[in-house]
Amino acid sequence: MSEWTKYADQLTSQSRTASRALAIVDGAHKQKWLRRSAELLLTRADEIAVANAKDLEKAPEYGLNAAAIDRLKLNRSRLEVIAAALGDVASLPDPVGEIFDSNVRPNGLLVTRVRVPLGVVFFIYESRPNVTVDAASLCVKSGNAVILRGGKEALHSNIALHQVLRDALVDTGLPEHAVQLVQSTEREIVGELLKRGDRIDVTIPRGGKSLIERVSAEAKMPVIKHFDGICHVYVDKTADHAMALDILKNSKCQRPGVCNAAECLLVHADIAESFLPKAGAMLKDERVEIRGCDRTRRSVPWAKPATEQDYRTEYLDLIISVKVVDDVTAAINHIEEYGSHHTETIVTNDLSAAQRFTAEVDSAAVMVNASTRFNDGGEFGLGAEIGISTDKFHARGPCGLRELTSYKWVAHGNGQIRS
Amino acid sequence: MSEWTKYADQLTSQSRTASRALAIVDGAHKQKWLRRSAELLLTRADEIAVANAKDLEKAPEYGLNAAAIDRLKLNRSRLEVIAAALGDVASLPDPVGEIFDSNVRPNGLLVTRVRVPLGVVFFIYESRPNVTVDAASLCVKSGNAVILRGGKEALHSNIALHQVLRDALVDTGLPEHAVQLVQSTEREIVGELLKRGDRIDVTIPRGGKSLIERVSAEAKMPVIKHFDGICHVYVDKTADHAMALDILKNSKCQRPGVCNAAECLLVHADIAESFLPKAGAMLKDERVEIRGCDRTRRSVPWAKPATEQDYRTEYLDLIISVKVVDDVTAAINHIEEYGSHHTETIVTNDLSAAQRFTAEVDSAAVMVNASTRFNDGGEFGLGAEIGISTDKFHARGPCGLRELTSYKWVAHGNGQIRS
Numbered sequence: 151m152s153e154w155t156k157y158a159d160q161l162t163s164q165s166r167t168a169s170r171a172l173a174i175v176d177g178a179h180k181q182k183w184l185r186r187s188a189e190l191l192l193t194r195a196d197e198i199a200v201a202n203a204k205d206l207e208k209a210p211e212y213g214l215n216a217a218a219i220d221r222l223k224l225n226r227s228r229l230e231v232i233a234a235a236l237g238d239v240a241s242l243p244d245p246v247g248e249i250f251d252s253n254v255r256p257n258g259l260l261v262t263r264v265r266v267p268l269g270v271v272f273f274i275y276e277s278r279p280n281v282t283v284d285a286a287s288l289c290v291k292s293g294n295a296v297i298l299r300g301g302k303e304a305l306h307s308n309i310a311l312h313q314v315l316r317d318a319l320v321d322t323g324l325p326e327h328a329v330q331l332v333q334s335t336e337r338e339i340v341g342e343l344l345k346r347g348d349r350i351d352v353t354i355p356r357g358g359k360s361l362i363e364r365v366s367a368e369a370k371m372p373v374i375k376h377f378d379g380i381c382h383v384y385v386d387k388t389a390d391h392a393m394a395l396d397i398l399k400n401s402k403c404q405r406p407g408v409c410n411a412a413e414c415l416l417v418h419a420d421i422a423e424s425f426l427p428k429a430g431a432m433l434k435d436e437r438v439e440i441r442g443c444d445r446t447r448r449s450v451p452w453a454k455p456a457t458e459q460d461y462r463t464e465y466l467d468l469i470i471s472v473k474v475v476d477d478v479t480a481a482i483n484h485i486e487e488y489g490s491h492h493t494e495t496i497v498t499n500d501l502s503a504a505q506r507f508t509a510e511v512d513s514a515a516v517m518v519n520a521s522t523r524f525n526d527g528g529e530f531g532l533g534a535e536i537g538i539s540t541d542k543f544h545a546r547g548p549c550g551l552r553e554l555t556s557y558k559w560v561a562h563g564n565g566q567i568r569s
Numbered sequence: 570m571s572e573w574t575k576y577a578d579q580l581t582s583q584s585r586t587a588s589r590a591l592a593i594v595d596g597a598h599k600q601k602w603l604r605r606s607a608e609l610l611l612t613r614a615d616e617i618a619v620a621n622a623k624d625l626e627k628a629p630e631y632g633l634n635a636a637a638i639d640r641l642k643l644n645r646s647r648l649e650v651i652a653a654a655l656g657d658v659a660s661l662p663d664p665v666g667e668i669f670d671s672n673v674r675p676n677g678l679l680v681t682r683v684r685v686p687l688g689v690v691f692f693i694y695e696s697r698p699n700v701t702v703d704a705a706s707l708c709v710k711s712g713n714a715v716i717l718r719g720g721k722e723a724l725h726s727n728i729a730l731h732q733v734l735r736d737a738l739v740d741t742g743l744p745e746h747a748v749q750l751v752q753s754t755e756r757e758i759v760g761e762l763l764k765r766g767d768r769i770d771v772t773i774p775r776g777g778k779s780l781i782e783r784v785s786a787e788a789k790m791p792v793i794k795h796f797d798g799i800c801h802v803y804v805d806k807t808a809d810h811a812m813a814l815d816i817l818k819n820s821k822c823q824r825p826g827v828c829n830a831a832e833c834l835l836v837h838a839d840i841a842e843s844f845l846p847k848a849g850a851m852l853k854d855e856r857v858e859i860r861g862c863d864r865t866r867r868s869v870p871w872a873k874p875a876t877e878q879d880y881r882t883e884y885l886d887l888i889i890s891v892k893v894v895d896d897v898t899a900a901i902n903h904i905e906e907y908g909s910h911h912t913e914t915i916v917t918n919d920l921s922a923a924q925r926f927t928a929e930v931d932s933a934a935v936m937v938n939a940s941t942r943f944n945d946g947g948e949f950g951l952g953a954e955i956g957i958s959t960d961k962f963h964a965r966g967p968c969g970l971r972e973l974t975s976y977k978w979v980a981h982g983n984g985q986i987r988s
Contacts, residue, residue, distance in 0.1 A: 396986050530674075568943060
């Protein structure tokens with residue numbers, strides 16, 4: 151038995167035991183843990199800063215650029231934000247035990263469905279250390295034990311943060327292994343853990359495409375995965391142009407590096423000549439490079455020609471592809487062919503176009519007259535999110551506390567037997 | 570490219586196209602298809618009987634026993650039952666388009682979750698040909714295209730039934746590839762299809778353990794799987810003895826060969842001497858073999874001694890293991906250690922014991938004062954079931970129409986952008 155096999159056995163066996171105990175802990179105890187963790191984060195800010203300094207020192211060796219190094223920093227004000235987020239999670243309704251469905255059968259049997267934790271979550275993420283605390287808080291709040299595996303760039307910071315979370319578990323009488331951190335940055339341990347479909351109920355990778363592809367290929371348990379966001383803004387014939395410009399600008403430019411930012415603009419042919427010059431000017435002002443089809447370039451002469459590949463690209467940058475389409479059907483077909491089923495919006499005043507778009511576009515989120523940037527756990531009212539799913543199974547789109555649960559059927563009778 | 574690769578490509582590509590069209594078909598059209606299928610099943614009863622006769626002729630070659638041969642038979646009265654089931658599915662509420670969650674955000678954005686089909690279902694089953702029609706009806710009703718792969722023993726019957734379903738699709742204007750049957754009984758084609766995680770959204774195997782293990786190991790898409798049912802009846806100290814005997818008898822004897830039949834009886838130590846002789850006598854009358862612990866054998870001298878392995882065995886037969894436990898905690902711990910997380914029941918009049926049992930027993934279905942046999946889609950009010958899941962992810966327990974769906978987020982705004 152290799153070193154990694156043994157370590158994976160130990161981690162998963164401790165998690166399973168913790169998860170069984172945690173599943174029946176009441177909401178008040180979980181709130182106490184969240185609040186105690188927030189308290190300890192601040193009283194131990196200096197200790198965390200010392201650990202963080204070790205990571206910051208090594209950061210250039212790992213090739214982190216200035217922005218990435220900044221995201222790695224854990225000063226007091228950053229810790230205050232993390233602590234406040236713990237308080238927010240404490241305030242959310244406890245999902246465990248919620249009866250979300252019931253019916254009384256003709257024989258008097260009361261059949262209910264009761265929300266229960268999934269069990270053990272394996273959460274794999276990259277550099278930012280605040281994710282350590284965010285993910286642990288959501289998993290434990292939903293009654294799950296969690297095994298955290300952070301990036302090597304943040305190892306010392308993560309160890310310090312995990313120590314705080316673990317001490318808070320002990321202080322508040324919760325199982326100390328409810329939150330475990332993989333204390334190694336070797337690749338092998340991830341492979342070993344991904345084999346444990348018998349002991350881990352779900353794996354959630356958060357990071358680049360290669361991480362998610364590796365996890366999907368190796369995992370012997372369900373994976374909540376998040377692939378590309380090639381999001382579209384479709385401006386229909388009846389769109390209010392000012393509204394369309396606002397939504398386009400917000401969708402493309404507010405934060406171009408994130409998954410729910412727009413990558414492609416589709417414009418109804420009937421308004422191409424009136425709308426596209428305005429859109430082109432706005433995008434130019436925002437320093438967005440335009441790559442358009444022939445019809446686009448007639449209205450926006452400075453647009454570069456778009457290739458087939460452009461329409462399949464998640465730029466995550468100030469670049470947009472543009473295409474003029476004949477009608478809502480052509481827009482829907484383009485999205486089906488080139489999109490990634492993430493987030494699309496239609497700007498329209500035509501009820502039947504809006505109905506067709508929302509019914510026929512097969513994406514995790516479909517908006518009418520709103521920015522694509524709203525596809526987010528916080529914006530949708532989930533309180534907090536552990537990730538976004540681009541799958542259709544179990545959970546789709548933003549995943550909050552409920553998406554970290556399963557259910558059991560509980561039936562109450564008074565002697566019913568089956569005939 | 571092998572023959573099987575080509576065939577898998579063809580099947581899955583046809584299914585994907587059909588599924589896209591089917592996802593937006595309204596409920597009335599799906600009902601028409603269900604009713605037309607029911608009609609054709611009866612008008613073509615003779616043709617189906619000819620195909621069925623070919624299977625019946627070959628049945629002894631495949632080693633089918635008399636009971637299995639009987640289950641394979643498709644005479645007019647059997648077809649009437651299948652046709653009636655189609656009518657029942659037609660009458661169920663359409664799950665697609667249901668808004669099951671909504672909230673208005675402070676900025677006025679109306680956020681909803683709308684039920685949508687999963688897409689393409691690959692359904693693998695064994696001998697009984699009625700399953701062909703049942704499974705197709707539930708998949709199409711929930712807006713999914715389905716690829717059916719039946720057992721070799723029923724191939725000719727399945728081809729005839731599939732022809733009926735397909736003709737009804739054409740007659741009612743639905744995509745003809747919404748229901749496809751794998752027209753081969755070779756193992757290789759299943760392996761090829763299980764690789765198509767990009768084109769098949771879920772695989773549902775229904776059959777023996779080896780089928781389910783193979784599918785779980787090979788599938789590159791989610792699997793709704795159904796493993797063992799080692800179900801427990803726990804008779805608590807305060808149980809009404811007559812009720813406990815009824816529930817025990819029903820759970821063990823009504824249909825011992827099915828997954829929700831009880832395999833183990835747990836009895837509170839305080840009532841072992843009063844309850845076990847009555848239970849032993851009843852089980853003897855029902856010709857159930859008893860394998861008990863030492864304390865059981867003091868009250869039921871004719872019980873054989875139970876081994877450790879007995880408590881881990883799904884007998885599916887007139888055999889029961891029995892154990893005397895000290896209290897509800899010991900019962901819960903025994904179930905956690907030896908059970909299969911399928912179905913357990915407590916017979917009690919003690920509210921706190923009932924609460925602990927339902928909260929702490931981690932099974933798909935937990936009953937209070939009712940037979941284990943109620944863990945069933947029909948009995949729980951789902952209308953019909955495509956299978957039972959022993960997983961926690963996506964769906965747990967009986968799976969009906971809703972469990973064959975996913976959802977999308979649909980947000981309605983009037984120009985909202987994110988700040």
